[in-house]
Amino acid sequence: MASTPVSALPITDWANPAPGGWPVWGQDAAVARLRQAVRHDRVRHAFLVAGPDGVGKTTLAQALAQVLCCQDRPAPDLACGRCLTCRKIARGVHPDVQTFGLERQATMAETKTKNTTLTIESMRDLAATTALRPMEGRWRVIAVEDAETLQGPAQEALLKTLEEPPGFVVLLLLADDAELLLPTIRSRCQAIExxxxxxxxxxxxLAAHGTQPDRADEIAALANGRPGWAFRAAADAKLIKKREDAVERALAWIAGSAYDRLVTAVRLGDGFTKQRPETFADLGTLLGVWRDALLLRAALPHHLTYRGIAERLAELARGWNLDDLHQAVCAVQTCLADLESNVRPRLAMETMVLQWPINSNPSDSPSPRAAPPRPPR
Ligand SMILES: [Zn+2]
Known part of the structure; x- marks a missing residue:
């Protein structure tokens, strides 16, 4: 069976490992658990690796595959990154290491159907793959990206595979949100959050891969804890511009009058169905900006996410107290939860902005009190 390459970035770089010893950054606790399991030969047959997009799920899966299959291990729980096996895994062409996911499904599909969920056919394909003995080593390692998109029947099909995996199989389900999977699937996997x-x-x-320290810090601030995004952004200035634009949009929303805030809420609410991922991303940014406002008010500037707007945000937050800001943060969190649980989008958005503290000096329509007198015509 042909295997498709894993996502292009980030590639595990064993020459520059993170402090945890594997080239998986910011996930030392997860790496420590897996290293221990490998050292004691207690590798489970199924893992559920959950976390937001870009946080390192694919990288962790690839690193584990390399550790299990490497032909020249420097230690039982490390991979060399240089042997033919390690290189094949990094290129996505090792016969015993496969990745299933929407990307592969789109490549394999003959018809041009919507490719937003992993299908039952993909899970049957996966089941057939797990039955094959490894060709080169002891393990067959199979990663399932986008596992959160599995629907009922496809999950049932996967469950069958999970019930009796062959002894040589290690299955890694990678999901943005583990809660979307059946409890029966979750209970058969070791959870790695x-x-x-x-x-x-x-x-x-970023610095370990050649980005200048100042630049690395700037990008890291925008990355929201997602090294995968940071690597992509370091190589693509457009991503940074897009992120900065999103931060500006969030700031403008907050800085608007009560009326303008509501107009934005209605617009985003009405467009939600067509722009679901984009709206969730914008709300995530919005949450970060409100949180920064809270941090500025609490005099904790070292923890800011968006330093680029710190001065303007501090100016804005001056009129609000900590309770106001805490309430705004909670309102955004509630809105996100409401949208996840299918509350009417417009209602969720409107309810959110109505709980924000009133901006007595909105940026785009200055209040009469603050506006300078108009010169006579
Ligand atoms: Zn190797």
Whole structure:
């Protein structure tokens, strides 16, 4: 069976490992658990690796595959990164290491159907793959990206594979949100939760790969704990511009009048169905900006996410107290949860902005009190 390459970036770089010993940045706890399992030969047959996009799930899966299959291990729980096996895994062409996911599904599909969920056919394909003995080593390692997109019947099909995996199989389900999987699937996997990496870890990852320290710190600040995004952004200035634009949009929303805030809420709410991922991303940024406002008000500037707007945000937050800002942060969190649980988008958005503290001096329509007198015509 032809295997498709894993996502282009980030590639595990064993010459520049993170402090945890594997080239997986900001996830030392997860790496430590896996290293221990490998050292004691207690590798489970199924793992559920969960965490936000870009946090390191694919990289962790690839690193584990290399550790299990490497032909020239420097230690039982490390890979060399240089042997033919390690290189084949990095290129996605090792016969015993496969990645299933939307990308592969799109490549394999003959018809041009919507490719937003992993299909039952993909899971049957996976089941057939798990039955094959490894060709080159002891293990067959199979990663399932986008596992959160599996629907009912496809999950049932996967469950069958999970019930009796052959002894040589290690299955890694990679999901942005583990809660979307059946409890029966979750209970058959060892859970590995990847949390957003802290900013110094992301900056260190970039610096280790040649980004100037100042630049690395700037990108890390925008990365929201996702080293994968940071690597892509370091190679593509457009991503940084897009991120900065999103931060500006969030700031403008917050800085608007009550009326303008509501207009934006209605617009985003009405467009939600068509722009679901984009809206979630924008709300994630919005949450970060409100949190920064709270941090500025609490005099904790070292923890800011968006330093580029710190001065303007501090100016804006001056009129609000900590309770106001805490309420705004909670309102965004509630809105995100409401959208996940299918509350009407417009209602969720409107309810959110109505709980924000009133901006007595909105940026785009200055209040009469603050506006300078108009010159006579
Ligand atoms: Zn190797």
């Amino acid at each position: 990847l949390r957003p990496a802290n900013r110094p870890a992301v900056a260190a990852a």
